[in-house]
Amino acid sequence: MSHPDDGTIQMLLDGELDPGEQVRIEAHVQACASCAARLAEGRAFLVEADRLVEVLAVPEEPARRRGSPTRRSVFRTLAWAASIVMAVGIGYWGRGPGAVASAPVVLQETDKPLTTAATPPSALPPAEAPTRPAADRQEVASEAKAAGAVGGIGANELAREQPAAAAAPAPAQELRDARANAPAAKVARSTDEPAAAWRVISMEEGVRLLGGQIRLIDGLAADRVETGPGTAVVGANAALPVVRVVYAAGAVTLDQQRPMPALASRQEGAAKVVGGAVAYETTMAWQERGGIRFVVTGSVSVDSLRALGGQVR
């Protein structure tokens, strides 16, 4: 047989030949001194190249990030999470109003994240051409290329410009650090809002206070549920308690009340950003949906907050 080319020798070294061809090439190499030399040389290059690449180990995380995360690292992770939240939100909006039915609540221990049992991001429909066959290698490659070349979610922009915060499935150390540095139990959203006015309650109590229904931000794992007086939240009905679901170590909160009939009719309408009470904090207008009034506040951008508001189920 003719001498195998370099690619075939490489395939032999990488175990990529089919069994029949492998036997044939090995037989040839055993009988051909020049090909045996090429094989040996190829193996030497392979081994050394692998070792050289191994030299480029990812640097270990600086020690400070374990105890005290840098601004950049926190923003990066939080922005990542915010991007997910926004993307998930877009996915849900794309599904139309029929898909936003009540999300069953999974109750867990207070010190563990509370999650909705709503459709996870995994079940979201692809944003582009879901029915095209996947087999065509070139198609997949071009699809990926397009995804790399076209806009997408501006996560980097978020990371650089905004102290975005939200909790998605990012298991990164920074998010845990952010949680660790958060207030122990209660979150005060502004200087007018004393933290002491808030107490942690169970999900059941929250449901009871709201008269049988509680709103959650879909796709986010809640840290805890709290309650405080209506006087503690701007725009809330002062005569009624507010139930607060806390996310991302307090970076995002969802306040809600069971509305008085007269209030509900006045407050109905689309979400509108009304401005921030504290630096880096943005509050949306109170909304009323399905018998519950709610407002989302967070140390996130206006766009992120809009996305979060759209995910309240």
Added chain:
Amino acid sequence: MTTDLAALFREHHASLVRVLYRRTGDHDRAEDIAQETFARAVAAPPRNPRPWLFAVALNLVREDGRKAVRQGRRLELYRAESEQSSPAADQVLERSDNVRAVQQALATLAERDREALLLKAEGFNYDEIAETLGLAKGAVGTTLSRARRKLVEAYRTQGGRHVAS
């Protein structure tokens, strides 16, 4: 196919950052691009995640690289200044010199050769490399053969030591 994002992240994030770091030599940039890649995966869940993630990430590196070229002169000036004002560079560990030598050797490879090599180091098989880089499977062996040889020779040319076993 559906994609569990958390599982996707757990399974591929470290590997993706590793390839990106090896490709760019910049850990922060690698993390940023990985983040952007996963954000895009959320927006448009891929059917075949592993090649998709790495293809998108490597595209982003190239896109990012083109932007960097536009700022090249400024960066070069900055780098020169930084090196001059850093006498502690003499104390940098020998390992760092070796890392730099490998990075420089890697930079001499053609883009496709370099990426094929890095993907192989991550355990990609030929099918996956072909899919990620848009190559024919039959071309992967030749690409890897050329890449390995060139990396080693470039490393040796610049006086790099043989890496100890």
